[in-house]
Amino acid sequence: MKLTTSIDVSSVGVTYNNGVQAITNVNFSLAAGTICGLVGINGGGKSTLFKCLMGLIKLSEGEISISGFPVNQALKKNQIAYVPQSEDIDWNFPILVKDVVLQGRYSHMGFLRKASKLDNQVIEQAMTKMGIIDLKNRQIGELSGGQKKRVFLARAIAQQSKIILLDEPFTGVDFTTEEVIINLLRELRDSGHLILVSTHNLGVVPDYCNEVIFINRTVIAAGETKQTFTQYNLEKTFGGVLKQVGILGQTLHDDDDDRAVTIISDHEKPAVFYGARESTDSIIISQSSSQQ
Numbered sequence: 001m002k003l004t005t006s007i008d009v010s011s012v013g014v015t016y017n018n019g020v021q022a023i024t025n026v027n028f029s030l031a032a033g034t035i036c037g038l039v040g041i042n043g044g045g046k047s048t049l050f051k052c053l054m055g056l057i058k059l060s061e062g063e064i065s066i067s068g069f070p071v072n073q074a075l076k077k078n079q080i081a082y083v084p085q086s087e088d089i090d091w092n093f094p095i096l097v098k099d100v101v102l103q104g105r106y107s108h109m110g111f112l113r114k115a116s117k118l119d120n121q122v123i124e125q126a127m128t129k130m131g132i133i134d135l136k137n138r139q140i141g142e143l144s145g146g147q148k149k150r151v152f153l154a155r156a157i158a159q160q161s162k163i164i165l166l167d168e169p170f171t172g173v174d175f176t177t178e179e180v181i182i183n184l185l186r187e188l189r190d191s192g193h194l195i196l197v198s199t200h201n202l203g204v205v206p207d208y209c210n211e212v213i214f215i216n217r218t219v220i221a222a223g224e225t226k227q228t229f230t231q232y233n234l235e236k237t238f239g240g241v242l243k244q245v246g247i248l249g250q251t252l253h254d255d256d257d258d259r260a261v262t263i264i265s266d267h268e269k270p271a272v273f274y275g276a277r278e279s280t281d282s283i284i285i286s287q288s289s290s291q292q
């Protein structure tokens with residue numbers, strides 16, 4: 001049977017043991033050849049959703065189908081690679097960069113996990129692609145934030161899964177690394193992969209995501225970016241906290257940033273963000289249909 005790369009989430013909800021209902025009645029479907037941005041406020045349920053897709057937490061309601069299989073079977077069939085949030089990784093664990101990338105090959109290896117010539121070739125290629133080949137014998141804990149992200153992306157590439165989940169890959173990375181990551185995602189999309197990426201870096205979402213899901217405990221809006229990434233949906237999702245807007249890798253408006261942010265909105269039109277790359281006295285976050 002030929003696998004059709006897809007994610008189908010139907011009426012999914014998760015209530016943690018402490019009684020927190022993190023997500024409820026979440027529904028969406030994604031197909032191959034997609035980069036979908038998953039955006040929402042802190043605590044909106046993005047990481048919870050990723051953990052559901054990876055079978056790391058139990059659903060309280062609903063079901064998930066990955067390429068037509070339940071999650072546990074899809075994982076056995078090596079359908080999904082996951083790049084977790086940096087906070088979820090124990091950086092003190094002593095392991096070399098090349099061995100982290102080799103973990104991506106585990107599902108291709110036998111019981112004894114002995115790396116074949118092909119496994120070694122694939123990890124070398126993945127590390128070269130991500131520009132970290134010179135770091136391969138370094139301890140992961142010794143690397144910078146951006147270098148660590150590249151290592152985990154190399155692990156995902158080495159896994160050769162058709163679906164890749166990335167939980168906030170741009171946090172703490174510089175502009176160059178962000179560009180490397182975005183170009184990689186585009187390349188993977190164009191070769192038929194399905195990528196779901198959570199990000200607070202809203203400024204670049206229309207640039208590389210052809211679909212977007214707004215989430216705040218449930219799906220607020222989902223669909224093609226051109227129709228869905230609108231000021232209306234941004235305001236509906238973020239409400240009064242629409243200040244974590246980044247443009248081209250820069251966080252524009254942290255809590256202690258006193259630069260002015262102006263939002264000129266027209267609810268009917270797609271939101272397009274543009275503004276000064278360098279620090280200026282005021283930054284205009286605006287939208288314009290002519291920028292499309």
Ligand SMILES: Nc1ncnc2c1ncn2[C@@H]1O[C@H](COP(=O)(O)OP(=O)(O)OP(=O)(O)O)[C@@H](O)[C@H]1O
Pocket residue numbers: 016017018020021022040041042043044045046047048049
């Ligand atoms: N292990 C857990 N036990 C109990 N509650 C949790 C657990 N993990 C997350 N939560 C709660 O579930 C809700 C959703 O959290 P989640 O981490 O999924 O949000 P998020 O959208 O990824 O947030 P952020 O943007 O800050 O990373 C929050 O209210 C959070 O406090």
